[in-house]
Amino acid sequence: MTWLGVVADDVTGATDIAGTLVARGLRVVQTFGLPEGEISECDCVVVALKIRTVPAAEAVASALAAARRLRELGAEQIFFKYCSTFDSTDSGNIGPVADALQTDLGARISLVCPATPTIGRTVYFGHLFVNGRLLSESSLRNHPLTPMTDPDLVRVLGRQTTSDVALIDYSVVERGADSVRSELERLAGQGVRYAVADALRESHLAVLGEAVRDHRLVTGASGLAWGLASARFASRARVVAAPVDEAILRAPAAVVSGSCSEATREQVALFAARHPAFAVDPIALAEGQDVVGAALEFVAAHLDGPVLIHSAADVRRAQSVLGTLRAAELVESALAGIATGLVELGVRRMIVAGGETSGAVVRALGITGVRVGAEVDPGVPWTFSLDGRLALLLKSGNLGRPSLFGDAWDALT
């Protein structure tokens, strides 16, 4: 029996919200794709989809299937989780997915709030800020797949849906949950179906969470999930998942990184300065060299401490020679192959950096779900595969402290 079902639009976004809910005291299981069978001893199931950049119709079908399955499992409320930087394009997929979920769940109006102040994402008069800079002036404006060039979320969402979108500004939020609730009622009465809400700090998110605690559908990022959990589980004792097999704690450890994001580059550089590291070269892969074999040979010789396999070098060169998509595919499939080989070599503790990369790795390893443990950093929890084989830390490219690859292991013991 679960109370909250989360439909997340990508793998590490799912891990991020799962970690946040665990930190708030909930027992959380995250599945990759639709949950199979019954899931016991949990308050929330997070379904990790990969629908951020697929065609809208495909995203809608996957999200609807996930929400329906979650309702079958007992979810009373569905949370549609997107990125705290609202990653999307004019053709979707936040608007089309939210429209479909609203209709399916019979929801009249939904809150829209990606604010997550713990990682510097705030919303003021409907404008999204990233570490104090407008979204459109942050590095997200250059994102290869979902460039964010408009910071006004009422406008951004307005282009993705035919429904009316309105703003609930911070002055309403500051007056408290009753004030937000009446504003939502008033707007719903006018036929508005989405209310973008301001939130500058956690107290605003707690107010918003209280205001929508009975909504069938809530949409947002980890910040609003925190607010919702705070409203519904104010005095809950904390239960954190741990590995079912203690041998995992002594097993060989490895980091597989396919992310080229700023935070990950720093993590790779810091780790590689002190530990064994192997760089995967996409051009060598394209030439048909046995890079996977060479990486595994390297790992086998260094299994006494954590070892890193990464692909961060020469991204521009690889992309200009091979094209962005081909380079990405080659790297993803090589890293997935390496991850499989690592497990065959006895690795049972693994950090995977990068959203797409994590998706490719869990698929290759045949992991269907994980129980979510304590966060090492905001949005970065350890997780334990439901089959008991592995401890996995799947992290979004831009999250985590610089020393994460070297010291996240300590949080496992």
Ligand code: ADP
């Ligand atoms: P993030 O979470 O940082 O966005 P992802 O794993 O989602 O990380 O995306 C990174 C993408 O870049 C993946 O598709 C990966 O295969 C690709 N990639 C990684 N290294 C290289 C490289 N050296 N050259 C070209 N593409 C790369």
